[in-house]
Amino acid sequence: MSAPEHYDCDVLVIGSGAAGLAAAVTAAHHGLKVIVAEKHHQLGGTSAWSGGWLWVPGNPLAVAEGQLETPGAVEQYLRQQLATAQLDDRVQAYLEQGPRMVDFFQRHTHVQFYSGSRMPDMHEGPGAALGGRSLCAQPFDGRRLGPWLHRLRPPLDLISLGGMGIAGGMDLGHFFNATRSVKSALYVARRLARHGCGRLLHGRGLHLVNGNALVARLLRSALDLQVQVRTHSAALALLVDGHRVVGARLSTGPVRARCGVVLAAGGFAHDRQRMSEVFGHDNHLSAAPAENTGDGIRLGEMAGGVVPALPNGAAWAPVSRVMCGAGHTSTAQAFPHLMDRAKPGFIAVRDDGRRFTNEADSYHDFMQALFAADPADRQPHCWLICDHRALRRYGLGAARPFPLPTWGLRRRGYLIKARSVAQLAERCGIDAAALHATVQRFNQQARQGHDDDFHRGASAYNRAQGEATHRPNPSLGELARGPFYAVKLEPGSLGTFMGLATDRQARVLDAQGLVVDGLYAVGNDMASIMGGHYPSGGITLGPAMTFGHLAGLSLAADAVRVSGNAAPCRRSSRDDVPCSARH
Structure with a gap:
């Protein structure tokens, strides 16, 4: 043209x-x-x-x-x-x-x-x-x-x-402490009131x-x-x-x-064909917007661009599948578990009832460990488990902390609740004896403040992701008070x-x-x-x-x-001089 x-x-x-x-x-x-x-x-x-x-x-x-x-x-x-x-x-x-x-x-x-x-x-x-x-x-x-x-x-x-978005650091800390501190309760009340007024007046x-x-x-x-x-x-x-x-x-x-x-x-997190070609499956649930279907990359390839292979093609993150809507209009959305895993009172296990990694490590590292636990597993998953105290303090995925109710998520099968660890294992299909032993060992190590199995809470990042006021280790806490809860985690991504x-x-x-x-x-x-x-x-x-x-x-x-008058031409990425000038 x-x-x-x-x-x-x-x-x-x-x-x-x-x-x-x-x-x-x-x-x-x-x-x-x-x-x-x-x-x-x-x-x-x-x-x-x-x-x-x-x-x-x-x-x-x-x-x-x-x-x-x-x-x-x-x-x-x-x-x-x-x-x-x-x-x-x-x-x-x-x-x-x-x-x-x-x-x-x-x-x-x-x-x-x-x-x-x-x-x-x-x-x-x-x-x-x-x-x-x-x-x-x-x-x-x-x-x-x-x-x-x-x-x-x-x-x-x-x-x-x-x-209402909640920022990390001080903002989030006040929400976690709203039932423990008058100062935090007043802060949260002001934030909620301000948000409510905004919605009322501006939508x-x-x-x-x-x-x-x-x-x-x-x-x-x-x-x-x-x-x-x-x-x-x-x-x-x-x-x-x-x-x-x-x-x-x-x-x-x-x-x-x-x-x-x-x-x-925005990448190709929802391009099912490319996801299947790159990862061998397209059944992962991305937390990225549905519009990220690889449009830009396809256009670039059509113009001559290339997509080099990478050892990890996505920013992996554990997600839980939340069904939103009702009946035929219900859709699965991905809740990214970026923070709860590192809080005191949580562990992650596979169906064999055993921990497989440091739960407080980054979301990407957590998923790499899950993939490595059984490379042949085409549908890897695990269970994030906590006790009642941890649930009401920090929440578990889409289940919010106290005073917000959780019965709706339990009714839809998202949040599994049980009186005991053994009953929880039965309801989730987890090896009960192994889970009991895992919880017992984890609780003993949590009381001592060090994780001999996966070194959770040893790094500065682990401790920053935990609860600063919790002792002796900000990231380690017992699963001691029933009832107990679990949410199923699946492979997801935050993008590609x-x-x-x-x-x-x-x-x-x-x-x-x-x-x-x-x-x-x-x-x-x-x-x-x-x-x-x-x-x-x-x-x-x-x-x-x-x-x-x-x-x-x-x-x-x-x-x-x-x-200018000179016709544009193709150039080497190592040289900013136009081709006509070089030749």
């Missing part, structure tokens, strides 16, 4: 999560006209459901607090975690540019962060840090979005409280936290920069002129982009790691390592820079925003070249 005479924009971003909005905001800040196309009627994708944490070593907030990185420490940690002797180019770019990304958004946009100065890395070892590498978006007043508030995807209903809560706050801040920034945001606009095909991507055909019509297209459609091969500017690469001109991929449409490993919380959003920012910078720098 001949080059179009009219361009609708400079940059077209496909997808409205944190990665896509970061690219849009950066490009618009540098003077480019940007359109964001979202297939769903609500904005934010998986980011809006997330905890909103970013892992950015050496970030400006940590530096301001005096938490300086020891030279070479983070590189040492990543080499060990990624099982490599040499960090690749994109990881180096991330470590260099991540702090600059944070500084840019803090200085020039509505995006503001809290420092996660006490959040340790997930694993112990050389170069690991006890804090200072994590960030979380500050809460945001939804009224500042005006009418766009109702286009923002609300928090995941399964893990929110009546649609939803206004105090936005976690990933909802991050997306809201990015969206407000984009709107202020005159970014055009379109919902109900699925990307059907890319528009190509010669070797250059020049736009996309959307369900609402074609859009031509002078400088390029950014793929940020396998995506399009890119360079350090997030430009899509073909099978020869050459840039597909005019095409970028960020977020879960980009192959994970961690190579399928999970070294710390925030390794999805941290790179997502960093490479979204880098894509925006690259597009802004490329605008002059595209508007």
Whole structure:
């Protein structure tokens, strides 16, 4: 096709999560006209459901607090975690540019962060840090979005409280302690009252936290920069002129982009065909939005991009299957078990009644251990078990803590309740004698404050995930007071790691390592820079925003070249000089 005479924009971003909005905001800040196309009627994708944490070593907030990185420490940690002797180019770019990304958004946009100065890395070892590498978006007043508030995807209903998001740290601590502390009870009462007023007057809560706050801040920034945001606009095909991507055909019509297209459609967690091809099955239940069906990756492949294989193609997490709705309209939704496993009074066992891993390890590590327990098992599962005291204190999956009732979940068979451990085993199909022995041994070790079998509570991450006030170990507590409860855990994911091969500017690469001109991929449409490993919380959003920012910078720098007289050409990912100049 001949080059179009009219361009609708400079940059077209496909997808409205944190990665896509970061690219849009950066490009618009540098003077480019940007359109964001979202297939769903609500904005934010998986980011809006997330905890909103970013892992950015050496970030400006940590530096301001005096938490300086020891030279070479983070590189040492990543080499060990990624099982490599040499960090690749994109990881180096991330470590260099991540702090600059944070500084840019803090200085020039509505995006503001809290420092996660006490959040340790997930694993112990050389170069690991006890804090200072994590960030979380500050809460945001939804009224500042005006009418766009109702286009923002609300928090995941399964893990929110009546649609109210609860932030980690102090906020969550008050909710856990609402029945134990007058101060916490008053705090929770104010939060609930504020949320109730918001729903009554505006149709939803206004105090936005976690990933909802991050997306809201990015969206407000984009709107202020005159970014055009379109919902109900699925990307059907890319528009190509010669070797250059020049736009996309959307369900609402074609859009031509002078400088390029950014793929940020959220990965393929709900692409049943690709999931089956990659993992050998498609029966896992993802906690990602149903719209994440691999659209961006398919478009990238059609333009010449490639998807490299990774040892772990998804961010695995244990989930429980919650049936929502009634009758023929009921659907299964995934509740991600990210926190309860690490609290005192919980253990996880397989049908043989035995523990198989450290329950307080990360969700990704927990699932790797479940897969390894029986590699031949095509439908692996386990049971998360707790006593009455733990259930009413912390909740168990979709079963909320006191004073919220649990009878509905028991009636639907989600929450299994029994007077004794033996009866619980019978109702779940667990080996009763083995479970009794497991509970007895675990209780003895919990009283002593150390887990000789799986070292639960030994690492800083384990202890941070537990209950700070519990002694002698924040993560170990007996299962002592009946009745006892269980929920079945199955394989699930928070998203996918396998995506399009890119360079350090997030430009899509073909099978020869050459840039597909005019095409970028960020977020879960980009192959994970961690190579399928999970070294710390925030390794999805941290790179997502960093490479979204880098894509925006690259597009802004490329605008002059595209508007010049020289015809665009394919370039090596290792050389930013146009091919005509090199030859």
